[in-house]
Amino acid sequence: MNRKLLAAPYLVWVAGFIIIPLLFILGKALTTADGGFTLQNIAAIASPIHRKALLLSLQLALLCTVICVLLAYPLALIVRSSKLNQQSIVMFILILPMWMNFILRILALQMLLSNNGILNMILSRFSIAPLEIINTPAAIVFGMVYDFLPYMILPVMNSILSIDNNLIAAARDLGANGFHVFWKVIFPLSLPGVASGITMVFVPAMTAFVISDILGGGKIQLLGNVIEQEFSVSMDWNLGSGLSVALMLFILATSLLLGRGQNQSDRGRLLW
Amino acid sequence: MEQTTMTSDSILELKHIHKTFDDKTIIDDLSFQIQKNEFITLLGPSGCGKTTTLRIIGGFEKPDSGQVLFHGTDITNYPPEKRELNTVFQSYSLFPHMNVEDNIAFGLRLKKKSKAYIRDRISYALRLVNLEGFEKRRPVSLSGGQQQRIAIARAVVNEPKILLLDEPLGALDLKLRQEMQHELIRLKNELGITFIYVTHDQEEALTMSDRIIVMNQGIIQQVGNPVDIYNEPQNAFVADFIGESNIIDGIMVRDRLVTIGGVAFPCVDEGFSPNQLVDVVIRPEDVELVEPENGLTTGIVRDIVFKGVHYEIQVDSQIGISFLVQTTQAFSVGTSVGIRVIPDNIHIMNKPISSDEQIIDKDA
Known part of the structure; x- marks a missing residue:
């Protein structure tokens, strides 16, 4: 069969669902409501209200990413040192939540964290003052970590588990103690996985709006929420597109920055 | 066969080593001594316990019982980093995230040697393995033979008292393997250190070793120099495993x-x-084919194959035994021959x- 023919469905997909929508967004972003050319929609990112939303998005996404790394990395090290048949069980359990719709999971989290929710019920049993965590940035970060952690765990674990035991034996043989083995062998060889994980968590955290909507009670405006409202409430598709493009450029810039550190190592590749 | 007293030149001694994995005995009461400056080979089929023995010497496995003595000191419980020996691994195990120079410097940097000293040692080691100018290359850009040489360089810069080599030539093609055999002998003579070499390749063992320890099923079958092992095998296993x-x-x-x-x-x-x-x-090669009347017994040539240097001939003898014969003389199938030894x-x-x-x- 003709190989080009086999590629056709993918070409249609890429064109129809990636390139054309992107061009459409770019077109909207660069025009006014009357159709004239403008950079105002993209430049609007610099206005105080949008800048504040971008900054908050950045802060929460970074916090979420850091927490995910701190949770995933030691876990991967622990799994590495465990027996082989246990490794697949751990992987399975960690992926299990992904079988459930993520909005459902966030709604469940909302009930869990709400002021009269399960968490505070349990706390009151122990006469501990209720936590007012719902509708705060902390709740949003909690939700993001809950949702995106598997995307950190998989690449990080993958890179750490694939490090050849002989490399560690070689390092020990050359005089490295446990501390040296970690810093000179395991850590540098795990970096490609960490970089992939960071990209896979940071990008969706940066563009999130459903999580912040549900767990932030609609009071906390991330850039994702602002864009969503431009499209669905204000119906200003041009401004919404402009802010989207600005956000995309911002993410692209951070990815490139990350990718540059990545080139230091020949091993492994960025997922994106 | 077993010696328990230390001679003055003995650098390493294994005493009554036992090792089991999952209730399967890998090494059974293994004892031997290695002299300073010796090229000693642990030879045996896969699963004979030779690699496990090497890993016990290197500190990567702990024996269930028994002792490893280094210059008379019990090092059985020392971790690998505390032992004055280095290993060349079968899979080379170069650090993929470091260039050649950083790989070679790995051990020296851990020992906090001066920059000038490390630079000197790197160029010395690269000269030793004939890979000058490869300092900045990445392991992935090297051929198998080059990676092998770097792995050797990385080990020897640390001036180990003993170099352990775990089937280091196993992944190389025949020509390169033969070249590297001579390289290793040269290296050993230049460095003046003890080599403990593990292989399943009897030809490699005969070529390089001062002494060979033949192992099977975790038990030493014979210890001796290559000539003795070849000419005076102590049992059927050794006779069969070393040569035909x-x-x-x-x-x-x-x-x-x-x-x-x-x-x-x-x-x-x-x-x-x-x-x-x-x-x-x-x-x-010791079976002589002569005129029928001159043989101790006679036989008929059943099969002849040309092997380059010699012919390999199967002779069905009158006494009911089929002899394998190597000779430079050709015989046609069906010829009656006399057999003499x-x-x-x-x-x-x-x-x-x-x-x-x-x-x-x-x-x-």
Whole structure:
């Protein structure tokens, strides 16, 4: 069969669902409501209200990413040192939540964290003052970590588990103690996985709006929420597109920055 | 066979090492000594315990019982980083995230050597393995043979007292392997250190070693220099594993006389009981094909194959035994020949008393 023919469905997909929508967004972003050319929609990112939303998005996404790394990395090290048949069980359990719709999971989290929710019920049993965590940035970060952690765990674990035991034996043989083995062998060889994980968590955290909507009670405006409202409430598709493009450029810039550190190592590749 | 006293030149001694994995005995009461400056080879089929022995010496495995002594000091419980020896791994195990220079400097930097010293040692080591100018190359950009040389350089810059080599040439093609064998002998002489080499390749072992320890099923079968191991195998396993052999049932009628299938063959062995059942070992190159009337027995040429240096001939003898013969002379199939072996080339061995001394059934 003709190989080009086999590629056709993918070409249609890429064109129809990636390139054309992107061009459409770019077109909207660069025009006014009357159709004239403008950079105002993209430049609007610099206005105080949008800048504040971008900054908050950045802060929460970074916090979420850091927490995910701190949770995933030691876990991967622990799994590495465990027996082989246990490794697949751990992987399975960690992926299990992904079988459930993520909005459902966030709604469940909302009930869990709400002021009269399960968490505070349990706390009151122990006469501990209720936590007012719902509708705060902390709740949003909690939700993001809950949702995106598997995307950190998989690449990080993958890179750490694939490090050849002989490399560690070689390092020990050359005089490295446990501390040296970690810093000179395991850590540098795990970096490609960490970089992939960071990209896979940071990008969706940066563009999130459903999580912040549900767990932030609609009071906390991330850039994702602002864009969503431009499209669905204000119906200003041009401004919404402009802010989207600005956000995309911002993410692209951070990815490139990350990718540059990545080139230091020949091993492994960025997922994106 | 076992020595427990330390001689003055002994650098390493293993005493009564036992090791089991999942209830399977890998090493069974292994004891041997290694002299300073020796090139010693642990030789045996896969699963014979040779690599486990090396890993115990390197500190990567702990024996269940027994001792490893280094210059008389018990190092059995020392971790690898505390042992004055370095290993060249079968898979090379170069650090993929470092260039050649950083790989070689790894051990020296951990020992906090000065920059100037490290630079000197790197260029010395690269010169030693004939890879000058490769400092900035990445391991992935090197061929298997080059990676192997870097792995050797990375180990020897640390000036180990003993270099452990785990089938280091296993992944190389024949030509390169032969080249590297000579390189390793040169290296050993230049460095003046002890080499402990693990291989399943008998030719490699015979070429390079001062002394060979032949192992099977975790038990030492024979220790000796290559010539002795080849010419005087102690049991059927060794005879079969080292080179090709005719291993034939015989009866030791009296000193210096063995009968095979009723035909008397004069030999040089003594000290067996009268009419003892024995294994007779005759190397293929030691079987002489002569005119039928001049042979101790006669046979018919069944098969002949040209092997380059010699012909390999199967001769079905009158006494019911098929002999493998190597000779530079060609015979056509069906020719009647006489079979002769001079007494010196007949080796008598006791019958195996345990499974590890038996030949490995290659068809199994």
